[in-house]
Amino acid sequence: AQSVTQPDIHITVSEGASLELRCNYSYGATPYLFWYVQSPGQGLQLLLKYFSGDTLVQGIKGFEAEFKRSQSSFNLRKPSVHWSDAAEYFCAVGPPPLSNFGNEKLTFGTGTRLTIIP
């Protein structure tokens, strides 16, 4: 069964510092990977996604993620965080596009809460 692990429940970084949020996945085939962000009281907003091609993916708000098949990881990075980046971040894995994996669903990790120190 597919699964996602986000080992860091809570991370605190200073404004302007770099950020890396970890995500490890388990999936039987080529995974379709996502990072979503959830601000307090809001729904989930898609930051970026990866299925194939360049393993370094650029997303919105200056975020990027790198797919490493050998490590089953899809870590999210940002070179310099802003106070507005404080939120909950979710990694997710799902079936590939145009697949017939009708019984497979988008599976989320438990999230990493990011706090920014001024």
Next chain:
Amino acid sequence: EAGVAQSPRYKIIEKRQSVAFWCNPISGHATLYWYQQILGQGPKLLIQFQNNGVVDDSQLPKDRFSAERLKGVDSTLKIQPAKLEDSAVYLCASSLDASGTQYFGPGTRLTVL
């Protein structure tokens, strides 16, 4: 382009009462999802519709939860009767098709007292 709309945004009820949530997906999106997000956890899929048919409801507690998507557009999720453990945020999402990127609404925060 308008996003996924949900109402109400907040609801407080007592246990054993019933409650209903409404979702209007992005125009043209054939697939609609309802998720339950308990505090401190990631969203968990409750039910997935493709147009007005159910694709996956394996994690829906069918003894108390029901959902419908008449005419393949709007959807309602109902809980009857509610239990304390149903306190959560209920998220609706939609995608162009079953394998497309999912776009989420703002959610409905349910508190069961």
